Amino acid sequence: MLREYLHALLFIFIAEMGDKTQILAMMFATKYKMRQVLLGVFIGSLLNHGVAVLFGTFIGGMIPANVLQIIAGSAFIFFALWSLKEEDDEDEEESTRKLGPVLTVAAAFFIGELGDKTQLTAITLSVDAAHPFFILLGTVSGMLLTSGVGIIVGSKIGDKIPELLMKFIAYGLFLVFGSMKLYTSLPDRYVNAFTISGFVIFIVIVSAFLIKPLLEKKKKGEKSLYQKTAITLYEYMNQMKNNIENICLGEGTCGHCQGKNCIVGYTKDMIKEGIEQGAITSKIESDNHEIWAKKAFDHAKIIDSLKFTLMYLMDHYQDLQKREMTNAIRNSLEMALFEETLEFDGDIHAYLEHIKEKNPFIMEELKKGL
Incomplete structure (x- = not known):
């Protein structure tokens, strides 16, 4: 139970560092009290990830374990590449302006995470979980932790945080875990020098394509969204x-x-x-x-x-x-x-x-x- 909880917390924390929802928490913290923001994050994340965990648990009982591991490994590879994606400055706040502070934050986080990599991570973690409830607790805790870090640390050193470093850390961790899952789950006939070389070439090409805009922005001296x-x-x-x-x-x-x-x-x-x-x-x-x-x-x-x-x-x-x-x-x-x-x-x-x-x-x- 504890292992699944910590596993889920770690992955969500990695996925959300520097993400738009962490930035959104920082934005709300300038208007509302920190406890109101964190309560809103808790409610919005609980609802969003609750749906994800229910879905993951449901499909988990219908798909063979080794297939689930392959799906999970592929998903983590996808999340690794997604981590390199340049975030746009989105403003979900405007559409929820008339709600109270807690409901405004909750609505923004629920909507902002629909279909996002964090919700997909929650689904992926829950498909083969023995204790889905602890996966849910871990993902919500991860959201609270990363939002708190964004609010507190961002107020002090947010303008000095290297965007590329944050993205590369998330990229590297997701890539390693995803590759390990695929290597141990795929049938032996699919794991050979040819397929491994093809996988490496694919990752290098796609990563280079995604990294190029980030390097160009850094070269121009543009500040990251964070x-x-x-x-x-x-x-x-x-x-x-x-x-x-x-x-x-x-x-x-x-x-x-x-x-x-x-x-x-x-x-x-x-x-x-x-x-x-x-x-x-x-x-x-x-x-x-x-x-x-x-x-x-x-x-x-x-x-x-x-x-x-x-x-x-x-x-x-x-x-x-x-x-x-x-x-x-x-x-x-x-x-x-x-x-x-x-x-x-x-x-x-x-x-x-x-x-x-x-x-x-x-x-x-x-x-x-x-």
Whole structure:
């Protein structure tokens, strides 16, 4: 029982490291409490994998044991190759936005895992299991563990995790286990120098085809989805908080902090609200600048912050919540630079041209990093 539980946990943990569902857990953790996210993961995974284990147990009693081993070995080879597949940035969150936090996460994970390699892994593990219930416990535990790792570790080093290394580890482990199952399960007449050579050639060719886009992306310096998500979720608001603190002139210059009577103080409050509430409701009003005393802020620091904000905004413009939060901070930085807010409709070139009319130097500085 324990062996089957640990076996299932290990395989799901391997399969999910760096997968879109782990990234999804990181995304939800920026909006909901961690316990709500993990409870949602538990419910969604239990339902999804429960269906998989029932199906695997049912077909397991109808197929001879050696055939099941061959199917399982072939499936693991397939999972190995699938591990090299480049993940797309999928957003299951939008369709479940109106549900409560736990049900939103549960629905996203249930839907996101339908037909995915994790569900197929659960089926594969359960077809010849003596204790299917422990397979289910293992797969669900694996989902909880990998989601927890994604949330905790991703917040610290997510942008530094080498995508290729994670994929190669999963690839290698699945390939080894799959090859071992096939070698021990196939009839002797099918295991010879010719078939082994053909198998190796097939694996090399398909692996090379799948690895090529990953190497090209790495060569171009593009960030992986895992890295982008880690930066998106955990670093942007905290980085902006640090940036604004650096822009602030401090009580040594201003005396007691003027709070909302200062554009920097106003922005601090906005960022604090964004971090704590997951949304920014404060809006810059066009006539508010009259109550904000002009101060000798370091414009270079403000420009750097605006550049960072625009990069984030362009990467996530289609996400309404992120767009609204980022635009609120963008407007406050514009107010500090130009004493007015500017429009941005997703066209960075039009936006830079508008800034050029205000200040050509600022436009050139922003253009360097975009």
